[in-house]
Amino acid sequence: MTKIQPGGTIGILGGGQLGRMIALAAANLGYKCHIFCPEENSPAFHVAYTHTVADYTDQDALKAFAESVDVITYEFENIPAETAEFVAKIKPLRPGVQALSLTQDRLTEKEFLNDAGVQTAPFMAFETEEELLAAYKKIGHPAVAKTRRFGYDGKGQAMVKSKLDFDDVLAVTKGTPAILEGFVQFDREVSVIVARSVSGDVAAFPVGENVHTNHILDTTTIPANVSERLEATAKVMATKVANALDYVGVMAVEMFVNDDSGEIVVNEIAPRVHNSGHWTIEGAETSQFEQHVRAICDLPLGQTAARGKVLMKNLLGKDILEHEKYLDDPKASYHHYGKQEPREGRKMGHVTWVDSE
Ligand code: AMP
Numbered sequence: 001m002t003k004i005q006p007g008g009t010i011g012i013l014g015g016g017q018l019g020r021m022i023a024l025a026a027a028n029l030g031y032k033c034h035i036f037c038p039e040e041n042s043p044a045f046h047v048a049y050t051h052t053v054a055d056y057t058d059q060d061a062l063k064a065f066a067e068s069v070d071v072i073t074y075e076f077e078n079i080p081a082e083t084a085e086f087v088a089k090i091k092p093l094r095p096g097v098q099a100l101s102l103t104q105d106r107l108t109e110k111e112f113l114n115d116a117g118v119q120t121a122p123f124m125a126f127e128t129e130e131e132l133l134a135a136y137k138k139i140g141h142p143a144v145a146k147t148r149r150f151g152y153d154g155k156g157q158a159m160v161k162s163k164l165d166f167d168d169v170l171a172v173t174k175g176t177p178a179i180l181e182g183f184v185q186f187d188r189e190v191s192v193i194v195a196r197s198v199s200g201d202v203a204a205f206p207v208g209e210n211v212h213t214n215h216i217l218d219t220t221t222i223p224a225n226v227s228e229r230l231e232a233t234a235k236v237m238a239t240k241v242a243n244a245l246d247y248v249g250v251m252a253v254e255m256f257v258n259d260d261s262g263e264i265v266v267n268e269i270a271p272r273v274h275n276s277g278h279w280t281i282e283g284a285e286t287s288q289f290e291q292h293v294r295a296i297c298d299l300p301l302g303q304t305a306a307r308g309k310v311l312m313k314n315l316l317g318k319d320i321l322e323h324e325k326y327l328d329d330p331k332a333s334y335h336h337y338g339k340q341e342p343r344e345g346r347k348m349g350h351v352t353w354v355d356s357e
Contacts, residue, residue, distance in 0.1 A: 002092070002198045004070045004297040006030030011069030011091070013083065014076030015042025015051065017337040017347060018273050021281070022075060023048040025289035031297070036065045043337045044075075056083040066090035073249060073296050077103055077271055078150060094198070094248040094296040099271040102245070106148045106179050109269065116244035118237050119265045121256075122182040127175060132166060135180035142183040145169040147176055154215025159183075184265060186256035190224045192238035193277035195291045196247045198298040203291070204235040205284055205304045210254070210276050216345060220276045222283060222310040226257060233264055241269060250292040252276060275314065275347070282333045283310030283354045308356030320348035331355070 004010070006029050012019045015037030023033040024047055032049035035042065038056065045051045050068075054061035056079060066072060066087045073094055074084070081101045088097050103109050110120045124135040125148070136143065147156035158172045159165065160180065169178075189212065194204040209224035210217055224231065238253040245251075252274030254267045277288035286294075286302025294301055315322075320342050326334040336349040 002298045004031075008032075008070040008297070009034055009049070009068065010293065010296070011036065011065055011072040011087075012044065012048075013037075013056070013072065013074040013079050013087070015039065015044040016075060017043050017339075018075035019044035020047055020337060021278075021287075021289045022073070022273060022292060025287055026293045029290065029293055029297075029299075031293065034065060034069050036062070041340075043339055046338045056080050059086060062086055063090065071296055073292070074100065075272055095245075095251070095271050096248065099245050099247055099251070103269055103271045104149060105177075106146055106151070106268070107177070110179070112244070113241065113266055113269070116240055118240055119263075120267070121184050121265055123179045125177065125179050127173075127177055129166060129170060132169060132180065133163075136160065136163065136166075139180050139182050144181045144183055145173060145178055146181060147173050147178050149177070157215075184256045184267075185258060187259040188225065188257045189254065189267070190226065190234060190257055190264075191220075191252050191254045191274065191276040192234050193250060193252050193274060193280065193288050194235070194238040194242050195250045195288075195295045195301055195304075196242040197295045197301055198248050200243075201301050202239050202242055203301040203304050204238055205277065205280055205288065206306045207231050207234045208276050208279060214345070216316065216347075217275050217314055219314070220279050220310075220312040222279055222306050227262070230257065230262060230264060237264070237266060241266070245271075247271070249295045250274075250277070250288050275350075276312075278335070278350050279310045279312035279352055280304075281335075282352050283307055283312070308354050310355075311353045313351050314347060315349040315351065317342045317344045317346055317348065323349075326351045329353075 009032045011034045015035045020043045035044045035048045035051040084097045126132045126135045143160040145158045158169045189210045196202045207224040208220040211219045252270040281287040326332045333352045
């Protein structure tokens with residue numbers, strides 16, 4: 001049975017804000033959510049039908065969780081591959097194990113993208129100083145060194161302007177598998193949120209333009225300041241990736257754009273709903289969260305058009321304490337993720353403005 005009818009139960013691995021917003025969208029369509037997360041008091045627990053607090057390696061808890069739901073998804077890509085494989089034997093896991101394991105490793109991810117005919121920055125794997133030197137000679141400089149696994153928001157990365165930076169690089173990678181990537185001279189960063197259903201239907205949202213501060217997403221703007229041709233190319237690239245992965249659900253494809261050359265390369269893909277798609281909640285005909293639920297339950301995909309010009313701004317750390325400023329603004333839609341401690345850089349909420357005139 002591929003179709004999960006409203007009234008069914010969706011299992012979500014991971015209990016952060018993405019799981020929370022999936023659960024809210026799922027509830028609107030009549031689904032119950034069961035969240036599985038190792039941390040007590042996770043943001044998604046507050047809005048879901050039920051939850052399990054257990055480690056991702058706890059097979060008894062995973063089995064009980066999987067047996068209690070109709071379909072399983074994840075909101076966090078560092079779920080151990082063994083956990084994904086284990087639950088996938090009990091209930092459909094969407095997106096599947098392949099999408100998760102490929103994107104957990106920057107090397108396999110980039111090799112997959114290139115094989116699918118999608119351009120990335122040039123890259124080469126290394127572990128030791130000797131291999132780093134070989135990669136440096138091949139890739140040239142400036143370049144960016146990145147650990148292959150567990151990097152996000154700029155963590156596990158170091159710039160390589162010359163050989164003098166090798167010590168810094170090795171201090172970051174600590175002898176673990178890494179890649180050296182050519183530095184892309186880009187003018188803007190964009191992302192495409194694309195959905196693919198069990199039946200193979202694909203729908204891409206309008207391209208969003210992303211600004212990062214200290215490697216963390218600050219704002220997403222719709223429409224992106226790119227030509228119509230580039231907008232279309234970006235969507236085609238994202239569709240290619242989703243099809244090549246035989247993907248089910250919503251995914252984000254992040255890209256670098258060079259205005260002069262019109263060149264566009266993929267930086268990374270996230271096999272899940274994404275921060276740069278939060279604007280869709282108020283700003284698009286269907287939100288990325290509802291779209292994800294539709295895709296994994298094999299319902300028809302929703303319309304993706306924007307409802308106007310849209311700006312989404314993340315509220316990090318203490319930004320969240322200024323809620324009255326946003327609640328007083330008649331144009332602003334304010335989101336608080338229910339997290340207690342406003343630690344520096346922590347994603348606490350976001351605000352969206354839609355200008356439909
Ligand atoms: P990532 O963790 O791969 O998303 O990288 C975080 C940020 O570092 C990106 O959003 C870019 O701003 C920058 N960055 C990463 N890789 C490159 C690259 N190859 N060339 C230029 N900038 C990069």
